[in-house]
Amino acid sequence: MIRRARELEMAGLFEEAIKIYDELIYRYSEDPSLYNLYGDFLLKLHKYEEAIEKFFKAEQLYEKEELFEHAVAILKKILRIEPNERRAILKLVELYLKLELPIEAKRYRDLYLELVEKEELKVGPHIILGDLERLVWMFSDDVDFVKRAAEIALKFPERIDISGFLLSIASICEQHGLIEDAVKIYEEIVNRNPHYYKAYYALAKLKGEEDYYEKARIEAENALLSSPDFDATLILAEIYHHKGDKKRASSYYTRAGELALAKNMFDKAEELFKKASEVDPENVEALEKLMILLEKKATLPPTAAEYYMRLAQHYIMRGNLTKARHFLERAVQINPDLESARKVLKRLEMFSTLLEFTYRGKPILHRAYLFAAEDELTGLPSAYAFYDKVLESIERRSPFTIAYVEIVGVDEVNERYGHDAGDQLIVGTARFLKLKFKDSLVCRHHGDAFAVFFESDDTEEIREQFIWAAKEYASLSFIRMVPEYRTKIIAGIATYPKHGQDPVEVLRGAERAVRKAREQQIDVVTASEVGEVPIEEVRVPDLDVFVDRTKELNLMFEVFNLAEREKARGIIVAGDTGVGKTRLIFEFANRIQKRGNVYVVKARCFQHKMNSLYYPFYTGLAEFIALLPPRDREALLSGVGGYPPMMEEVSASSGVESRRFEVFEWLGRFVDYVTSQDRALVFVIVALQWVDEASLDLFFYRVRLGKPRLLSVGSYTQGEVPKGHPLLHQIEIATSERVLSEIKLENFDEDTVREYVLQVMHVKEAPEEFNQFLMRETNGNPFYLSELIHSLYEQNYLR
Known part of the structure; x- marks a missing residue:
């Protein structure tokens, strides 16, 4: 064919x-010599532009085959035709660097700059700016060239935004120690573009001036108003970290990590989640996201066990022992030699026996001081050491005596003389007790309360010790600034096994005794002195009772049964704030889960996450998967092809469709896997008024899926959903299709308030005036009702 063409x-x-040539390159499109021949032929016909394009194609193919010398020859041929062809010049620079011929590369680089300076290139400044960025990246070690490139860019019209380019130049100057040059360039950037937060932040770091930090913060926050911006988010994290605002810094590091995930920058996301959790150890969201990332790796780093320990500690502090136990078990799986995790697991099992005990109306397992090793203020062992000793002694059947000791008047001292004086009183009391009972375990329990453990059951002897100690204490002063101030201590004592056969009985005995001492202003009271019929005791209100939603629950069970037998269904629970929507849904979920053949996935929407694509879907499933037993989790992940796709942060107008297919496909596999195991699947999403539109579509897609054993349950607050909201439109359509049932909750009526009070207060009868007072103050709203009862209890009106 070539001979025929010739x-x-x-x-x-x-x-x-x-x-003939067109047929040749169609058949043999990867042969560079054919494009070269075709170009030579077109050249003879004076079709220069077409010839040059064929030569460029030949060069690309030669480069692809790593025949760089051939590619160079083609490019030089192009320059003989058109000496100002910028693409050929730039490509020669690149190829000569690959061939390790820097002198030749610089020659063509300088040729390009000369053409720009003489304005002989037939392209606009935007294209030239892009070329300069490429060249600066290639020759970042040549500072003189970099400065020359900057000078060229500064001559561009002001309508051309060169901020990003100048930022790169300034950064290179910084790397080479040319700080003054870098500062001048950064200042030039903010002169040309007063809203460029990156330059302000760079100046803040170089000059250390707070004014620049503040300007960077303001402009970065303004940038985030229009759309999620990774750089702005990260810079805000660094600024707040610099200012010492660890909470905000950690929050921004977390958001930056989420944006990094959206860009598939997994290593960067891992780094940022780690940083967020280090800056603020209380940021559990960052730590959980970090662990989800780490779990996807083939091998977990040794630090993963410590991260799980931190998560367990967090949930212990908040009383969520189920999650705490799960994370501790994961820590032990990763590092079987992690003795601290094993020890805490053992303690967790021991402390489960104390779940029903309260001290001053507060569950001891829900207080942060409990699991601290040492009290920071006094240096005494924490309350944990005390309860640990109680449990171990009962486990060994060893007799012992415990005492709760309280300082009288600490609140008065704090109010009259300040908290420093109150701290002095507490520290002085700690030293006094430690000295007087040096052979026993003295711990700070909390606030103005201490706990003492005696390895003896001689109640009378210990009582006498406390009587003499209380008299001596009353004669001493512990506040340096008010040396004349005197106060007293009171104590309640109980002995095992005399006052109880299990830890809760003994602890209650001591708690009742110290309460009598407090109320009657007696120095020391033993559990025996409280008597068989103790001081009238109102139990701690059980604010988690569930009343008067029988009709709604029955309807939810009917819909579930239909979904189980026929096809997918949905339930929406609507109502005002505090009416009990979440409580009803979780009560239903807990009851349905007890059947044993139902998986429940729970998620919650948040207002600050409305731009997070599929946030409730992803977080709910991630938590559900994490809490499965290891064997079930491995089987599930194998059956559905791994974890759910990562969520993304996107603006309201972009990014949804790019992930829609991937998410819906994964969900389909998940539903198929669970229902094929002869299980029903219940999805729960609370606060749909804050859901992103992608997740809203996904929720109603599940409702209409048409597969049996699938139920979707959601809730929303009526006052927070304006007319025309997409949620209302979706509800209307799904209701008309008969696949959705809507339940509208109302406040309690008077009869229900009466029933609620009886159950909450554990009494058989309550004064009618009290019931009417509650109804009048709360209008029967369950949330306000529980808060008011709790407040009255805390203020001692119900004790």
């Missing part, structure tokens, strides 16, 4: 020859 060319039949 024959036609010789005969002057150029159009026929072109057809």
